[in-house]
Amino acid sequence: MKKQFATLCLATLTTCCFAQQNLFGEQPPLSPEVHSDHSVTFRLMAPKAESVQITGDFLPTQKVNTPYGEYDAPGIADLNKDANGLWTFTTKGSLKPELYLYNMIIDGVKVTDPANVYAIRDIANTTSIFLIGGNRADLYKVNKVPHGTVSKVWYDSPTAGMTRRCTVYTPAGYETSRKKYPVLYLLHGIGGDEQAWTELGRAAQILDNLIAKGKAEPMIVVMTNGNISQEACPGETSEGFKVPTMALPKTMDGYFEQAFPDVIKFVEATYRVQKDKGHRAIAGLSMGGFHSFYISINNPDVFDYVGLFSAAIDRQQQGGLDTIYADREQKIDKLFSMHPKLLWIGIGKTDFLYKNNADLRHYLDSKGFKYDYMETEGGHIWRNWRIYLTEFLPKLFK
Known part of the structure; x- marks a missing residue:
């Protein structure tokens, strides 16, 4: 009986330690990071990925044909990978005050930004968001x-x-x-x-x-x-x-x-x-x-x-x-x-x-x-x- 109790305690302790490790373990890279000049940096730690891109309405639009007609779709940009497997992209210049939507594309698969907990659903898509305040965007x-x-x-x-x-x-x-x-x-x-x-x-x-x-x-x-x-x-x-x-x-x-x-x-x-x-x-x-x-x-x-x-x-x-x-x-x-x-x-x-x-x-x-x-x-x-x-x-x- 004592042996079973000790085994149960060990299993419980192992589970708790694993949970604590997940809770207090290595933090993901900061993404998105809005700088004082309203440029924004996105980061993703993915050493094994071969390609990482970002798509969002802060990028130049591209035309897309749908059954409902032609409309403007978010543009796409490449992230750059460093020696440690950290992928990074920084916008060129300041972004205007606005609520922005974006996704990462990892080896062709569109996902939300793993480092950004703020996301919303639009029909069947889940999209990460960030907000740059000022002017009209302060109303948001x-x-x-x-x-x-x-x-x-x-x-x-x-x-x-x-x-x-x-x-x-x-x-x-x-x-x-x-x-x-x-x-x-x-x-x-x-x-x-x-x-x-x-x-x-x-x-x-x-x-x-x-x-x-x-x-x-x-x-x-x-x-x-x-x-x-x-x-x-x-x-x-x-x-x-x-x-x-x-x-x-x-x-x-x-x-x-x-x-x-x-x-x-x-x-x-x-x-x-x-x-x-x-x-x-x-x-x-x-x-x-x-x-x-x-x-x-x-x-x-x-x-x-x-x-x-x-x-x-x-x-x-x-x-x-x-x-x-x-x-x-x-x-x-x-x-x-x-x-x-x-x-x-x-x-x-x-x-x-x-x-x-x-x-x-x-x-x-x-x-x-x-x-x-x-x-x-x-x-x-x-x-x-x-x-x-x-x-x-x-x-x-x-």
């Missing part, structure tokens, strides 16, 4: 300001025939206030989900900072899952750990637009909100801009504020609810006859959806309908969508 940081609450909330959608999830931001002070708040419905792009705007878009940080500065009205923001065939984001549904994909059914065929009143009904029954057109806004990026456009023109008396961020105008799927997309120009006319306070359009100069948005603007101009327009550098990228959100929010509920 967690600053010492009052913070809102971000909740993952389940609601019943009878139209979709399932219980679904949305992300809801309530501003600082909501829990202790009796005030009723305006609502922004903020929609993601194709392949995204109800977590996209808080993860990739930094929506909560942007809202906290703009509200604290007095540049945006305190508001509730509802970030839905725009894939009407899904309960919620991948890995957090009854389907289990299903592989994320962009190839989802019923994304742009009218069924999400048809079911959207279920979301509004839930929000207005659950939260302290102002339930009138002047205190409702809807906006979205890409597919979410497509949804925002068609929801607003099919419900012209519901929203006074509409934001189209790189909107996928004219990209509807065939065989869906054609009534949602029929008579588009007449529906636009009807929307403007209700005198909306704001239609806001943003698009990148090299966005593959540029012409679609230009065609929409041409019709609006021909009718003399007023709208705000912002054109930025670059294409169909989160960098632009974060900019658009920071420009759109201060214009709401004035």
Whole structure:
């Protein structure tokens, strides 16, 4: 018995020592390292690797053709290996203030930076991130300001025939206030989900900072899952750990637009909100801009504020609810006859959806309908969508 006890103690001690070694062992090289001049060094210890590269949106872009059109993809650069097997790359010159995304490519395999614990999922890809503060990018940081609450909330959608999830931001002070708040419905792009705007878009940080500065009205923001065939984001549904994909059914065929009143009904029954057109806004990026456009023109008396961020105008799927997309120009006319306070359009100069948005603007101009327009550098990228959100929010509920 004593011998068995001694053996057990030895095994336990060995396990603990192994765990301690992992915890307090050799630290990985610092990566990324942001220097005072805003250049950045990336490092990877991989003595046996034959090739290490880095790809990220801080590098010059390259054109890529996809089934959805041609767009700008992150560039690629080589890391240099020293005699100890340490691979290194330093950017040439300073990087502008921004939230940047990147991956390492080790012998042809794309991975997150092993030395960087900060990463986010974008559809089926996991990407490392770093932030260089200053100017607009300070809005993307967690600053010492009052913070809102971000909740993952389940609601019943009878139209979709399932219980679904949305992300809801309530501003600082909501829990202790009796005030009723305006609502922004903020929609993601194709392949995204109800977590996209808080993860990739930094929506909560942007809202906290703009509200604290007095540049945006305190508001509730509802970030839905725009894939009407899904309960919620991948890995957090009854389907289990299903592989994320962009190839989802019923994304742009009218069924999400048809079911959207279920979301509004839930929000207005659950939260302290102002339930009138002047205190409702809807906006979205890409597919979410497509949804925002068609929801607003099919419900012209519901929203006074509409934001189209790189909107996928004219990209509807065939065989869906054609009534949602029929008579588009007449529906636009009807929307403007209700005198909306704001239609806001943003698009990148090299966005593959540029012409679609230009065609929409041409019709609006021909009718003399007023709208705000912002054109930025670059294409169909989160960098632009974060900019658009920071420009759109201060214009709401004035």
